[in-house]
Amino acid sequence: MESIYQHFRPDEKEFIDQVLTWKQYVKDAYAPELTDFLDPRMQRIVNTVIGNHGAVSVRAFGGYRESERKRMLLFPDYFSPDEDDFHLALFEVHYPAKFVSFEHKHVLGSLMALGLKREKFGDILIGEGRIQFFVAAELSDFIQMEFRQIGKTPVTLTKMQLGEAIGQQQRWLEKQATVSSLRLDAILSAVYNISRQKTRALIEHGLVKVNWKTVEDPAFQCEEGDTFSARGYGRSRLIRVEGKTKKEKWRMVAGILK
Structure with missing residues (x-):
């Protein structure tokens, strides 16, 4: 196992250990394991630790093709994952766009103020007067009940289909x-x-x-x-x-x- 740690930075050891724990669980239980949303660096670590030719495979999905933050699914050889297995939910925020404008940090700050970890939220999409965000599906009811404002501005939410995500092609x-x-x-x-x-x-x-x-x-x-x-x-x-x-x-x- 030392050889794995040598490929990464010392402060990433704890996360590597977590990935190894997930991998062992999939082997022992012969069942899939779904992570929270991971940033691209974490995704790279997971892909490196799991590899391409072992008994455990891994896929990543964040809700749309260009997503940055993604949930990752580790699974045994019999399992064939599809998008539903990543348990994602997409919400659109309705707010008075004629009178206020929000940046990524405002939306994220209001989500974090609900007391949830950053890993429970995926990408936040902002464009053309619209705001959307991805969240772990298991938190959908909580989010709909508790997310009522951004800053001091009241907002409402609508749950969307993943295919309705705002296009966010990064250049x-x-x-x-x-x-x-x-x-x-x-x-x-x-x-x-x-x-x-x-x-x-x-x-x-x-x-x-x-x-x-x-x-x-x-x-x-x-x-x-x-x-x-x-x-x-x-x-x-x-x-x-x-x-x-x-x-x-x-x-x-x-x-x-x-």
């Missing part, structure tokens, strides 16, 4: 860069075209997240597939590390969410 603008190291401050400086000093200040003030977790160490070592968000600068991703130049600098390709 990533690729950017090539050369950096002196794969430190977090160096990566973000190159991606957002800001000074290392400014980048370090953002990180040390808790304004930067890596894979949806706040990181306050400028020397944090980044890897392919890492997703970043910096307050005021948006989201980006380290798509590829293409090796070193003759001057021992790293060539990389990053993506910036447009």
Whole structure:
């Protein structure tokens, strides 16, 4: 098992152990196991730990094709999953769009205020004066009863079919860069075209997240597939590390969410 941990960061050991527990349950019970909503980094860990050729298989689904947060289903060889097995519900929020506008953070904050964990909610979709969100189906009744407002604005909910989700095709603008190291401050400086000093200040003030977790160490070592968000600068991703130049600098390709 040590070889599995070596592929990931030390602070991910607890989640890897959880994945191994799920895997063992599926083997022992010969029955499927459904996770909560996982971010893309967690999904990558699950896929790596489970692999492609064992007695346990895994699928992911978040409600629509481009979903970012997904529930994952681990299952034995006899099982053939379909969308219903992921137990997802989609709600549309009705609010006075002519008078107020909401961002992702406002909707998420109001959902979290209900006392539920982030893992119980999937993507929040906002577009053309409409708001929708995915939730674990087992919480549908609770959500319909308790979700009454965003901030101080009263709202109502309608349960929708998954096929009625607002289209949310994400566009990533690729950017090539050369950096002196794969430190977090160096990566973000190159991606957002800001000074290392400014980048370090953002990180040390808790304004930067890596894979949806706040990181306050400028020397944090980044890897392919890492997703970043910096307050005021948006989201980006380290798509590829293409090796070193003759001057021992790293060539990389990053993506910036447009």
